[in-house]
Amino acid sequence: MKKILILFGMLLFMSPISTFANTAKIPSGLPLNEVETSINEIMENYVGENKEIPGATISIVKDGEIIFEKGYGYSDLEKQTSIDPKQTVFEAASISKVYTWTAIMQLVEQGKVHLHDDIRDYLPDDFLELDYPDKVSILDLMNHTAGFEDTTEELLTTDPNKVIPLQDYLSDKHEQPSQVFRPGTVTAYSNYGTSLAGYIIERVTGEDYASYMQANILDQLGMNLSSFQADYSDLTMITNHKSKSYVKTKDDFETVDWSYVNDAPAGALNTTVHDMAKFMLAHLGTGYDQLFEDEATLAEMHEQTSSFTGNAHGFWERSVNDYSILEHSGNAVGYTTLMTLVPEENFGVVLFMNVGEEMSGLRVELLNALIGEQEKPERVHRSPNDEKVEGTYRIARGIYTNFLKLLPIIGNSDVTVKQHASGGITLQTAADLEPILYTETDDFVYVRVDDTVPLMDKAGMDTSKVYFQLDESGHLKKMTYGIVSDFLPVPAKDRVEVHMLIIMVSVLAFILYTLVVLIQWIIRKRKKTSRVNMFPTTGILSIIGLAVTINIIILFGRFMMDPFQKLATLRVHLWLNMLLPISILVCGYFMCKQWKDKTRLQNIARTSLLLISCIFTLFLYYFHLLW
Numbered sequence: 001m002k003k004i005l006i007l008f009g010m011l012l013f014m015s016p017i018s019t020f021a022n023t024a025k026i027p028s029g030l031p032l033n034e035v036e037t038s039i040n041e042i043m044e045n046y047v048g049e050n051k052e053i054p055g056a057t058i059s060i061v062k063d064g065e066i067i068f069e070k071g072y073g074y075s076d077l078e079k080q081t082s083i084d085p086k087q088t089v090f091e092a093a094s095i096s097k098v099y100t101w102t103a104i105m106q107l108v109e110q111g112k113v114h115l116h117d118d119i120r121d122y123l124p125d126d127f128l129e130l131d132y133p134d135k136v137s138i139l140d141l142m143n144h145t146a147g148f149e150d151t152t153e154e155l156l157t158t159d160p161n162k163v164i165p166l167q168d169y170l171s172d173k174h175e176q177p178s179q180v181f182r183p184g185t186v187t188a189y190s191n192y193g194t195s196l197a198g199y200i201i202e203r204v205t206g207e208d209y210a211s212y213m214q215a216n217i218l219d220q221l222g223m224n225l226s227s228f229q230a231d232y233s234d235l236t237m238i239t240n241h242k243s244k245s246y247v248k249t250k251d252d253f254e255t256v257d258w259s260y261v262n263d264a265p266a267g268a269l270n271t272t273v274h275d276m277a278k279f280m281l282a283h284l285g286t287g288y289d290q291l292f293e294d295e296a297t298l299a300e301m302h303e304q305t306s307s308f309t310g311n312a313h314g315f316w317e318r319s320v321n322d323y324s325i326l327e328h329s330g331n332a333v334g335y336t337t338l339m340t341l342v343p344e345e346n347f348g349v350v351l352f353m354n355v356g357e358e359m360s361g362l363r364v365e366l367l368n369a370l371i372g373e374q375e376k377p378e379r380v381h382r383s384p385n386d387e388k389v390e391g392t393y394r395i396a397r398g399i400y401t402n403f404l405k406l407l408p409i410i411g412n413s414d415v416t417v418k419q420h421a422s423g424g425i426t427l428q429t430a431a432d433l434e435p436i437l438y439t440e441t442d443d444f445v446y447v448r449v450d451d452t453v454p455l456m457d458k459a460g461m462d463t464s465k466v467y468f469q470l471d472e473s474g475h476l477k478k479m480t481y482g483i484v485s486d487f488l489p490v491p492a493k494d495r496v497e498v499h500m501l502i503i504m505v506s507v508l509a510f511i512l513y514t515l516v517v518l519i520q521w522i523i524r525k526r527k528k529t530s531r532v533n534m535f536p537t538t539g540i541l542s543i544i545g546l547a548v549t550i551n552i553i554i555l556f557g558r559f560m561m562d563p564f565q566k567l568a569t570l571r572v573h574l575w576l577n578m579l580l581p582i583s584i585l586v587c588g589y590f591m592c593k594q595w596k597d598k599t600r601l602q603n604i605a606r607t608s609l610l611l612i613s614c615i616f617t618l619f620l621y622y623f624h625l626l627w
Contacts, residue, residue: 024062026060026062026345026371027323027342027347027370027371027372028368028369028370028371028372030369030370032062032067035060035067035068035370036070039058039068039070039366039369042362042369043056043058043072043362045365046361046362047073047353047362048072048073049073049074051073052248052355052358052360052362053073053353053354053355053358053360054073054074054077054246054253054354055071055072055074055075055077055083055088055243055353055354056071056072056073056083056351056352056353056354056362057069057070057072057085057088057090057273057352058072058085058273058350058351058352058366059273059274059276059277059280059350060277060347060348060349061277061281061284061346061347061348061349062345062346062347062348063346064281064284064285064286064346066277066281069085069086070085071083071084071085071088075088075354076243076244077244077246077253083243085272085273085274086272087225087241087272088242089225089241089242089243089270089271089272090242090243090270090271090272090273090353090354091245091258091259091267091269091270091330091332091334091335092267092270092276092330092337092352093267093329093330093332093336093337094191094266094267094328094329094330094332094337095269095276095328095329095337095338095339095350096228096265096266096267096268096269097265097266097267097314097328098314098315098328098339099213099217099228099269100194100197100198100201100213100265100266100314101194101197101313101314101315102217102283102291102301102314103201103212103213103216103217104138104142104197104200104201104314105292105297105301105313106216106291106297107201107204108297109292109293109297112204112205113200113204114138115137115138115139115142116137116138116139117137117138118135118136119136119137119138119140119141119146119200120136122200122203122204123196123199123200123203127170127171127172128176129172129176130179131147131178132147132179132182134182134183134184136179136183137183137184138197138200139305140183140184140193141190141193141194141197142197142305142311142313142314143187143305143306143311144187144188144189144190144193144311144484144485145181145183145184145185145186145188145306146179146193147180147181147183147185147186148177148178148179148180148188148192148193149178149179149180149188149398149399149401150177150189150397150398150399151175151191151192151399152399152404152563152564153174153175153564153566154169154174154262154565155191155261155262155263155564156259156260156261156262156263156267156332156333156564157259157260157262157564158257158258158259158260159260160232160233162260163230163231163262166195166198166199166209166230166263166264166265167199167202169195169262169263170192170195170196170199170263175567176192177190177192178400178401180401181396186396186478186486186488187306187308187309187396187480187484187485187486188396188397188398188485188486189484190397191263191266191267192263192266194265194266195263195264195265195266197265198263198264198266201265209228209264209265210227210228210230210268213228214227214228217279218275220290220291221275221278221279221282221290221291222278223275223276223279224237224275225238225241225271225272225274226270226271226272226275227269227270227271228264228265228268228269229264229268230260230261230262230264230268231260232260232270238270241272242258242270243354244334245258245332245333245334245356246334246354246355246356247333247355247357248355248357253355256334256356257333258334259332259333259334261332267330267332273350273351273352276339276350276352277348277350280339280341280348281348283298283301283302283341283343283348284341284343284346284347284348285298285343285346286346300313301313301314301315302315302343304317308467308469308478308480308486309480309482309483309485309486310483311483315327315328315341316328316483316484317483318462318465318482318483319465320371320374321372321374321375323342323344323345323371323372324342324343324344325340325341325342325371326340326341327340327341329363329460331356331357331460332356333356334354334355335352335353335354335355335356336352336355336356336357336358336460337350337351337352337353338350338363338460339351340367340371342371347370347371349367349370351363351366357459358459358460359455359458359459360458361453361457361458363458363460364453364457364458374447374448374462374464376447376448376449376450376451377439377441377447377449379439380420380422380423380424380437380439380449381423381424381439381440382423383423383424383439383440385440385443385444385468386420386423386424386425386440387419388468388470388474388476389417389425389444389446389468389476389479390417390418390419390425391416391417391476391490392414392415392416392417392489392490392495393414393415393416393478393479393487393490394408394413394415394487394488394490395408395413395485395486395487396478396485396486396487397484397485401624402567402624403555403570403574403623403624403625404567405623405624406556406623406625409496409499409500409623410556411430412430412496413429413430414429414430414490414495414496415427415428415429415487416428416429417479420437423439424437424438424440424449425437425438425439425440425446426438427463427466429454429455429456431454431455431456432452432454432456436450436452436454436463437449438466444467444469444470445465446465446466446467446468448463448464448465448466456481461481461483461484462481462482462483463481465481465482466480466481466482467480467481467482476489477489499619502616502619505612506612506613506615506616506619507546507549509542509545509609509612510542510543510545510546510549511546512542513538513539513609514543514546516538517538517539517543521539537586537587537590537591537606538587538605538606538609540583540586540587541583541584541587542609544579544580544583545580545612545613545616547576547579548616548620551573551576551577552577552625554573555574558570558573571627574627575627577625577626577627578626578627580613580616580617580620581617581626583613584610584614584617587610588610591603591606591607591610
């Protein structure tokens with residue numbers, strides 16, 4: 001009888017624990033004991049040989065512990081090497097930024113850095129050439145509102161001997177990006193701004209950036225297979241365990257060389273998902289004292305610092321139903337990464353993949369399973385704001401002061417917003433065949449209605465919500481999906497269709513006039529006469545116009561072969577483009593001089609070509625294609 005009572009008491013005592021284990025859930029509502037099965041099913045569809053992704057690895061934390069981690073597919077397709085979540089190293093890419101902001105908050109806690117101070121207080125005199133007199137604060141760097149344009153020059157290299165010291169990389173020894181927006185007014189994602197914060201860490205602590213990060217974050221958390229060294233070629237703990245990197249080709253995967261990142265604070269971290277789990281746990285409160293002296297500093301770091309394009313001291317902040325999400329993703333040459341935290345649920349997930357520019361939809365399906373799919377409005381209704389938000393928008397993150405300003409036109413990356421006949425608005429991008437329907441749920445806040453999964457979501461964005469902002473005069477100021485960058489209204493004169501029309505008309509004219517001149521030359525040769533219907537100046541102008549067009553194609557072809565090269569190596573193409581305005585002046589002079597000797601039709605033809613050439617030259621000037 002005594003044994004029966006003891007057994008009954010044990011069962012009674014253990015019952016709540018057993019019940020908790022069976023009923024504990026992750027944010028999506030999925031029970032813990034079903035997590036592995038669910039993830040396995042999802043990964044099976046996307047990862048492995050002959051799938052969309054060669055290899056991937058995931059780690060999930062909940063309530064202070066790692067509840068699941070696993071590798072899928074291969075780190076080396078040729079050798080069929082499996083991925084080990086504890087051992088296989090990946091490039092964390094832009095998730096590195098959150099570590100940099102964590103280090104900044106350590107210095108804020110110590111009173112060595114103040115978030116509202118001007119960054120120039122921490123930099124050498126005349127280190128930056130800023131276009132606005134306004135203060136650029138540390139918080140502006142965190143929020144990506146310092147106003148810097150994007151840049152690709154020497155961002156990374158595949159040759160460890162070409163790694164540039166951080167101070168030199170950021171200084172005017174190399175091409176500093178221009179400040180194109182007034183500080184604090186526009187969110188435009190900036191690697192350069194983050195790297196400036198890393199250099200400020202060096203200046204304040206007197207330590208090399210990678211050394212500081214190793215001692216004060218990585219070692220503190222026991223991240224034993226992690227490093228911020230830009231040149232890790234001699235770090236066997238990294239190189240012996242690092243996954244190969246791949247790009248997806250039409251039918252297969254192609255191996256690409258490992259990269260060495262010059263803007264280390266923005267993207268140089270090499271690590272494992274197991275090590276990343278320790279970082280997530282610290283940010284979710286378990287082991288915060290390994291990062292900060294006071295838990296209040298951790299709480300402060302998770303507080304919102306920018307509401308329109310959501311930011312929380314460097315974390316991108318968005319909402320999924322009732323949950324507030326803190327996250328950061330990353331894209332590197334041959335790697336794609338994602339880290340998502342749900343602080344109120346003490347939940348976090350990190351996903352690493354060894355393929356660049358992953359757009360399979362894995363991330364969308366995975367987060368829907370783990371956190372929950374964004375609830376959709378039950379109906380679409382009309383709003384007076386539907387008409388107000390109509391327009392064309394272009395992402396603020398971009399390049400504005402060199403020939404790469406043309407990229408949004410070539411890529412047709414604008415977003416068009418229109419009223420829908422039955423209410424709400426539609427968003428149309430070049431990446432999606434059909435427009436996507438949204439309806440207003442709050443003042444100038446729109447939520448996606450249909451079940452479409454846009455390509456942008458598959459590429460790592462979240463377009464389930466879109467926000468609009470008006471200026472004091474009631475004019476449309478900007479749009480955002482909530483993270484990464486604002487989208488700014490595009491004036492009619494600067495829209496893709498306008499510039500594409502200029503390009504097409506100009507190129508067709510150059511081709512047509514060149515063909516006419518060629519035909520006339522052949523006729524002249526056959527008839528052995530010097531008489532032609534059009535003067536040689538027309539031929540010269542059309543041939544040079546066509547040559548300049550071909551030169552521009554070669555210019556962008558060379559850039560795409562190595563997007564991280566110094567743009568100075570491509571300046572010869574800008575010099576060659578100067579032949580067009582020079583030929584306009586020379587040919588225009590002779591056209592005027594010979595005006596009376598030509599027929600009306602000839603003068604109209606020649607003047608039309610001259611006018612088209614002038615417009616095309618203005619186009620080249622506007623997009624910095626002339627030297």
